[in-house]
Amino acid sequence: DQQVKQNSPSLSVQEGRISILNCDYTNSMFDYFLWYKKYPAEGPTFLISISSIKDKNEDGRFTVFLNKSAKHLSLHIVPSQPGDSAVYFCAAILLDGANSKLTFGKGITLSVRP
């Protein structure tokens, strides 16, 4: 049973507009949520994270919002740029000391049109 769900496989937006990438989760005990970005033929790279006790975290053009009651988080990219075109993975952690590990969603492919 998938605990982290990214139900939309792809998203296409115009350059300069907002990109909103959604993620749902089933385990209310998750402690942290992270977003990773992946370009073709490269490994994923860490983008931004949020603690479960927060509802918003912002880093430049990237903002992550967390709605715990809905078990939903979203990544907003404003303004979107062609270089943002990549696969974005949502991930969650249940802290368990040294055994803490990330659970990833299936990813969403973002295409930003010039």
Place this chain on the structure above:
Amino acid sequence: NAGVTQTPKFQVLKTGQSMTLQCAQDMNHNSMYWYRQDPGMGLRLIYYSASEGTTDKGEVPNGYNVSRLNKREFSLRLESAAPSQTSVYFCASSAGAVYGYTFGSGTRLTVV
């Protein structure tokens, strides 16, 4: 450059052959991980090592073995490769999951 190094980058195996995927990190991280990425499946954890000398199964461990050779190196072995193991394999390391993982650039494995 500091980071996670995976070798080889590409490999083609015949069904039944064995091979070892190598991974090394130079960031003095305690934890290391092996994931596989398949179309429409995201990243799935195969095995992980919370610290030197320990290894544990992840979500999809069947058909694989691992060795945490020392703090730097964590290898993944396929004893008898099957076409279902055709995938892109990523190694990652972490100082603690909340700090994020550093991933290698991946090994693209094809089993024919």
